[in-house]
Amino acid sequence: MSNSVISVESVSKTYRLGVLNHGTLRRDLQSWWARRRGLPDPNIEIGKSEVRAGTDFKALEDVSFDVQNGETVGIIGRNGAGKSTLLKILSRVAAPDRGRVRIRGRVSSLLEVGTGFHPELTGRENVFLNGAILGMTKTEIRRKFDEIVGFAEIDEFIDTPVKRYSSGMYVRLAFAVAAHLEPDILIVDEVLAVGDHEFQKKCLGKMKDVRTQGRTVLFVSHNMTAVNNLCVRSILLQKGKVIADGPSSEVTRTYLGTALTATQSHWQFALPAGETKRAFVREVFITDLNDEKREAYELTKDFVIGIRYRLTEQIRGLTVGLQIVSEDNNETLVSLTDAELDMTRLETREAGDYFARIRIPARLLNTGTYSLRIGMSRSRHDIYDVVEGLSFRIIDSVGIVMFLGYERKGSLLSVQLPWTVEREGSTVNAKSSAAG
The missing domain is CATH 2.70.50.60 (abc- transporter (atp binding component) like domain)
Structure with missing residues (x-):
């Protein structure tokens, strides 16, 4: 459509598992040497079966959707559904094996803690570095600098190397940079889970502000309440495929129903x-x-x-x-x-x-x-x-609920509470139960 700022057309992404994928050369060599000797892989998680080298894993399969200018869209699904892979492709961190992605406008992404930060540089230096990576001019960064630092609440640590930051301080500064440098499209992965409750509320408020300014937000979260509050529309992924796309209230209900069956x-x-x-x-x-x-x-x-x-x-x-x-x-x-x-x-x-x-x-x-x-x-x-x-x-195989003569009707609790039954001149303690 003419107003689409993101267009995803038949995108697929496949990974090869079991081949040099432990993340460090030492562990890769350990695994390779163990396979050569016919021994178990020392880096396989306890209780897990070894992944056969060369196995294909389809992270995304024939995914298509459009996002209109100014939309706030939730991307939801269980762990391993393909959410992060999709956002990496939209952020141009990874490329699809098949299909096409078209994006109109400047994209600001927050995919994981510390992305685009150099640990040896100070917070101040990383604001300018990360802003430059996002395509901002030095003038833009200077204009927003005090607002970024104030939002991140790290004023006294801004000239400290970020390698000394906690993960919470990392994400506060990273989100502040991504959200304040006026992107046309803001992409936020589950990294908001790294931070205290008050900062999470602050971030959700900032994303609502970005939305009201007519910008586009893609938001990945496992918090269905946050998705429903922030996003009018949501997309549900399951095993790399889109299985639902529509109003957030309906899609989150589908997601919960799928998980609970x-x-x-x-x-x-x-x-x-x-x-x-x-x-x-x-x-x-x-x-x-x-x-x-x-x-x-x-x-x-x-x-x-x-x-x-x-x-x-x-x-x-x-x-x-x-x-x-x-x-x-x-x-x-x-x-x-x-x-x-x-x-x-x-x-x-x-x-x-x-x-x-x-x-x-x-x-x-x-x-x-x-x-x-x-x-x-x-x-x-x-x-x-x-x-x-x-x-x-x-x-309730005993039939207590039915014995009480009512249906559940949405009650969450069935708590046994102390009751008293009074008769003139005496009090009798009754061990009864009250279903909430």
């Missing part, structure tokens, strides 16, 4: 080749109190959520948290490990593998299907990893 009790994760993180989730599972994994869990019985994770370096004040969301996209429960709750006694954990678990009491969640989101952060500032798209079911 494939309930299971065990998930494993591995970092993409070449990617490093200070902390990341390796495994999540749900069991009953006998350590049995089930297709669904009883309303009247406790169950356990277990999380295995790895630290690649020492971290002080690490918090592991979970969020349980109903099939209606209502945030039902949030719980964090206690390190976050007592700021006076922050634990320091050494590099290594860890196991966290939480026991969910019986008759807390009502019957239905729920999605699970796991996050790892440090003192509410730096978020290291987030995994989502996990889902499980709560069932």
Whole structure:
């Protein structure tokens, strides 16, 4: 269409797996030497099968859509759906194997923390470097410089080399540069997860400002509430293909419905080749109190959520948290490990593998299907990893809900609370349950 600023036509992208893809020469040589000797690859994630060298992985397959001038479009999908690959192609970081992409206007991209920054340079120097990479003149950068630094809230550290910045400081400065240098098209990947809650709200507000100025925004996020608030339209990717494109409220509902139909009790994760993180989730599972994994869990019985994770370096004040969301996209429960709750006694954990678990009491969640989101952060500032798209079911095979004579009708909780039944001259304690 004549008003299209982005036109994607039958774009496909295929990667070759298992060939020099660990990210460092040392690890690549380790893997190559192990294969030559017929030994297991020492760099394969524990619990994962080895990827056969030369295997093709279709990150994108025949993707087509148009974005109009001034639109704010959400790109959503489960991990590995092809979202980041698509944005890299739109940002000209990667090229498609087939198809064509046409873009009209200046593009500003924020794909991952520190992209376009040089670690030895100061924050001030990197603002000018990154701005130049984005095609800005020195005059433009000077005009916006104070506003950029003020937005990033790093005034006292602006002349410090960015290699000393935390990941949260990195992303604050990187987003400030990308958003303030007046791009025609702003592309933002999930990097907004790296930052405290207040800064995330600030970033969403800035993107709304960019939208009201008639500019175009592409926004990738696993936060469906943020997508619905910011984006009128969303595109859902699944296994590299577009399976839904329309109003955000409908597309996010489709996404949640797709995720929640494939309930299971065990998930494993591995970092993409070449990617490093200070902390990341390796495994999540749900069991009953006998350590049995089930297709669904009883309303009247406790169950356990277990999380295995790895630290690649020492971290002080690490918090592991979970969020349980109903099939209606209502945030039902949030719980964090206690390190976050007592700021006076922050634990320091050494590099290594860890196991966290939480026991969910019986008759807390009502019957239905729920999605699970796991996050790892440090003192509410730096978020290291987030995994989502996990889902499980709560069932009522005993018939308590029907015994009470009502249908669920969207109730989220089914909590056992203390009741008293009073009669003239006496009080009788009744162990009854109230379904929320």
